[in-house]
Amino acid sequence: MESLTNRKKVLEQKPMNFIERLYLPAIVKGMAITFKHMFKKKETIHYPEKTREFSINYRGMHSLKRDEQGRERCTACGLCALSCPAEAISMIAAERKEDEMHLYREEKYAAVYEINMLRCIFCGLCEEACPKEAIYLDGNIVPADYLRRNFIYGKDKLVEPTLT
Amino acid sequence: METAFIIEKFILVTAVFAISLLIAMYSTYAERKVAAFLQDRVGPNRAGPFGLLQPLADGAKMFFKEEIIPAQASKILFIVGPSLAMLTACMGSAVIPWGQDLEIAGKKISLQVTDINVGLLYIFGVVSLGVFGVMIGGWASNNKYSLMGAIRAASQNISYEIAMGLSIIALLMVTGTLSMKEIAAQQSGFHWNIFYQPLGFLIFLICAFAETNRTPFDLPECETELIGGYHTEYSSMKLGFYLFAEYINMFVSSAVMATLYFGGYNFPFMNDLGFSANVITIIGTVGLFIKIICFIFFFMWVRWTIPRFRYDQLMNLGWKVLIPLAIANIVLTGVVLSLT
Numbered sequence: 454m455e456s457l458t459n460r461k462k463v464l465e466q467k468p469m470n471f472i473e474r475l476y477l478p479a480i481v482k483g484m485a486i487t488f489k490h491m492f493k494k495k496e497t498i499h500y501p502e503k504t505r506e507f508s509i510n511y512r513g514m515h516s517l518k519r520d521e522q523g524r525e526r527c528t529a530c531g532l533c534a535l536s537c538p539a540e541a542i543s544m545i546a547a548e549r550k551e552d553e554m555h556l557y558r559e560e561k562y563a564a565v566y567e568i569n570m571l572r573c574i575f576c577g578l579c580e581e582a583c584p585k586e587a588i589y590l591d592g593n594i595v596p597a598d599y600l601r602r603n604f605i606y607g608k609d610k611l612v613e614p615t616l617t
Numbered sequence: 618m619e620t621a622f623i624i625e626k627f628i629l630v631t632a633v634f635a636i637s638l639l640i641a642m643y644s645t646y647a648e649r650k651v652a653a654f655l656q657d658r659v660g661p662n663r664a665g666p667f668g669l670l671q672p673l674a675d676g677a678k679m680f681f682k683e684e685i686i687p688a689q690a691s692k693i694l695f696i697v698g699p700s701l702a703m704l705t706a707c708m709g710s711a712v713i714p715w716g717q718d719l720e721i722a723g724k725k726i727s728l729q730v731t732d733i734n735v736g737l738l739y740i741f742g743v744v745s746l747g748v749f750g751v752m753i754g755g756w757a758s759n760n761k762y763s764l765m766g767a768i769r770a771a772s773q774n775i776s777y778e779i780a781m782g783l784s785i786i787a788l789l790m791v792t793g794t795l796s797m798k799e800i801a802a803q804q805s806g807f808h809w810n811i812f813y814q815p816l817g818f819l820i821f822l823i824c825a826f827a828e829t830n831r832t833p834f835d836l837p838e839c840e841t842e843l844i845g846g847y848h849t850e851y852s853s854m855k856l857g858f859y860l861f862a863e864y865i866n867m868f869v870s871s872a873v874m875a876t877l878y879f880g881g882y883n884f885p886f887m888n889d890l891g892f893s894a895n896v897i898t899i900i901g902t903v904g905l906f907i908k909i910i911c912f913i914f915f916f917m918w919v920r921w922t923i924p925r926f927r928y929d930q931l932m933n934l935g936w937k938v939l940i941p942l943a944i945a946n947i948v949l950t951g952v953v954l955s956l957t
């Protein structure tokens with residue numbers, strides 16, 4: 454049947470001739486190729502001394518942002534949790550008290566905000582869903598750990614440090 | 618048997634043993650470096666300058682690993698296996714002439730541990746003994762994968778020994794002697810056997826790969842099918858012995874190939890340079906080691922280029938290609954010899 458893309462190539466399988474069945478020419482050719490690689494540039498990045506540069510749209514660890522006055526932007530609307538395909542986010546909302554005006558920008562804020570980094574697939578949908586521009590995946594690689602429970606990151610690890 | 622003789626041989630044996638261990642040790646390092654370089658990587662470079670202490674670190678690691686003997690294993694044979702593998706691997710180097718005689722204070726010192734007149738057969742015998750270590754270890758583990766590996770090793774070695782023996786027969790027809798010393802001496806200068814026996818060398822080379830269980834013939838231990846083959850159940854230094862024996866085997870078979878086909882300690886124009894005999898001997902010995910190292914590199918180069926054979930392909934190659942080819946080589950050699 455005619456293929457729709459026109460990219461189909463029909464390969465004919467010819468029986469190998471005598472020289473090909475000797476395999477030695479093919480082996481010599483292969484060895485020449487590998488030998489050439491001895492002198493090529495090494496791809497290795499010497500990790501702890503040098504690190505690979507991330508691309509500008511690299512998605513790393515999440516951070517919960519603060520506004521210009523250092524207040525947490527998140528309003529615990531839960532849209533990020535709702536958009537998360539991996540069900541990685543959970544939070545408990547609380548109402549802002551009178552004396553907490555300098556801490557939280559909105560009247561409602563997240564008292565507990567947890568992301569399970571083992572579930573997270575770093576798709577960035579939470580970032581896109583957030584109406585308050587409160588969450589960004591602009592951090593580094595999430596470090597390894599020995600215990601599962603240590604991968605549940607709370608606000609202590611997620612919220613941006615204050616500017617001052 | 619004078620004491621001097623015993624001391625001389627003792628020193629030589631110790632030196633040869635130490636050198637084979639050293640070379641085997643650094644082969645493990647070289648293997649990883651070569652693999653890395655062929656794959657555009659840098660390889661081990663953390664332990665010491667350029668990672669040169671890596672083999673020591675590996676050895677230390679092996680010693681500190683937990684020693685496990687499976688409950689259902691046959692205890693004695695389980696220990697005998699790797700010991701035998703190591704022993705037979707080290708024995709082979711005894712008849713290799715490392716150089717011409719050195720003359721020190723008017724006394725001739727032979728750089729060969731022993732010159733038995735059936736040296737070639739001795740090597741052949743020791744090499745075929747080597748498979749016992751693998752077989753016993755694999756069988757004693759009482760594990761299906763190990764047993765499969767052992768069976769493969771046994772059938773592979775038996776198949777390729779025949780072709781190897783036949784290729785040696787053609788070589789014998791040219792040299793007319795079984796003594797390694799004489800074979801090496803006959804190739805003085807540039808009369809290397811490779812020029813008289815190219816086909817024989819090719820067969821011998823392929824069989825050497827099979828006998829040392831190196832890729833493309835590493836079926837006895839292929840990880841993808843058999844996990845580790847005969848050493849699946851081994852841990853700690855016993856595993857280390859198996860892995861180490863493979864590298865010593867590689868060293869010895871490189872030395873044998875260099876001696877049989879590439880002139881051993883001989884190098885071109887050695888008799889026209891006008892150096893004293895001792896200097897020539899030393900250069901020759903260095904030359905032999907360079908040849909050996911080239912062969913070891915070749916072993917590794919092949920390993921990181923050619924994929925593993927399938928089992929039926931292995932048997933086909935051994936029985937249907939190499940053996941007829943080796944016989945044809947004998948006939949050809951005979952015809953040429955009788956004509957000239």
Ligand code: SF4
Nearest residue numbers: 537573574576577579
């Ligand atoms: S990056 Fe994707 S998976 Fe991770 S928390 Fe955000 S929405 Fe969920």
Ligand code: SF4
Nearest residue numbers: 527528530531533583
């Ligand atoms: S991070 Fe954004 S989307 Fe998620 S709860 Fe806070 S404000 Fe809502």
